[in-house]
Amino acid sequence: xxxxxxxxxxxxxxxxxxxxxxxxxxxxxxxxxxxxxxxxxxxxxxxxxxxxxxxxxxxxxxxxxxxxxxxxxxxxxxxxxxxxxxxxxxxxxxxxxxxxxxxxxxxxxxxxxxxxxxxxxxxxxxxxxxxxxxxxxxxxxxxxxxxxxxxxxxxxxx
Numbered sequence: 001x002x003x004x005x006x007x008x009x010x011x012x013x014x015x016x017x018x019x020x021x022x023x024x025x026x027x028x029x030x031x032x033x034x035x036x037x038x039x040x041x042x043x044x045x046x047x048x049x050x051x052x053x054x055x056x057x058x059x060x061x062x063x064x065x066x067x068x069x070x071x072x073x074x075x076x077x078x079x080x081x082x083x084x085x086x087x088x089x090x091x092x093x094x095x096x097x098x099x100x101x102x103x104x105x106x107x108x109x110x111x112x113x114x115x116x117x118x119x120x121x122x123x124x125x126x127x128x129x130x131x132x133x134x135x136x137x138x139x140x141x142x143x144x145x146x147x148x149x150x151x152x153x154x155x156x157x158x
Contacts, residue, residue, distance in 0.1 A: 003030060004028040004032075004037050005027050006025075007022060020113045024119055024121060025125045025157070026041065026120070027121065028041065035065060045071075050074075050075070051071050053075070055077060076091065076092040077092065078095075079100060081096065082097070083096045083098040098143050
């Protein structure tokens with residue numbers, strides 16, 4: 001079973017480009033129904049202008065649960081297996097998990113994404129980032145968390 005995680009980012013103008021800063025990582029306890037998860041996260045969601053939400057698998061109902069929020073933009077995202085780059089299909093963004101994680105890691109490397117030193121949930125996110133590894137997968141390599149580790153905060157951030 002996977003945790004639900006909400007990562008809050010802010011944009012800052014850097015010397016060369018926009019820098020994204022992780023302000024907060026909120027992990028919801030396991031086993032809560034989606035409506036209850038949204039209720040717990042509602043104060044954070046209400047403070048957002050834009051929200052990308054996992055709409056794959058059992059999360060397909062989530063976009064409907066947050067539609068009442070005062071968001072300027074709500075983007076349903078379906079994370080697929082493989083390395084596919086992002087594309088819009090039937091009003092949802094679909095992107096391969098490996099491409100998503102690699103894009104985030106490139107932003108970290110180029111200092112376009114950083115985690116605020118006082119961000120709640122910082123240790124959770126950094127621990128998950130450290131557990132990621134490249135694994136051979138035929139002609140390609142895929143990225144995933146080490147056995148027994150979670151990737152929910154990393155995916156929420158990516």
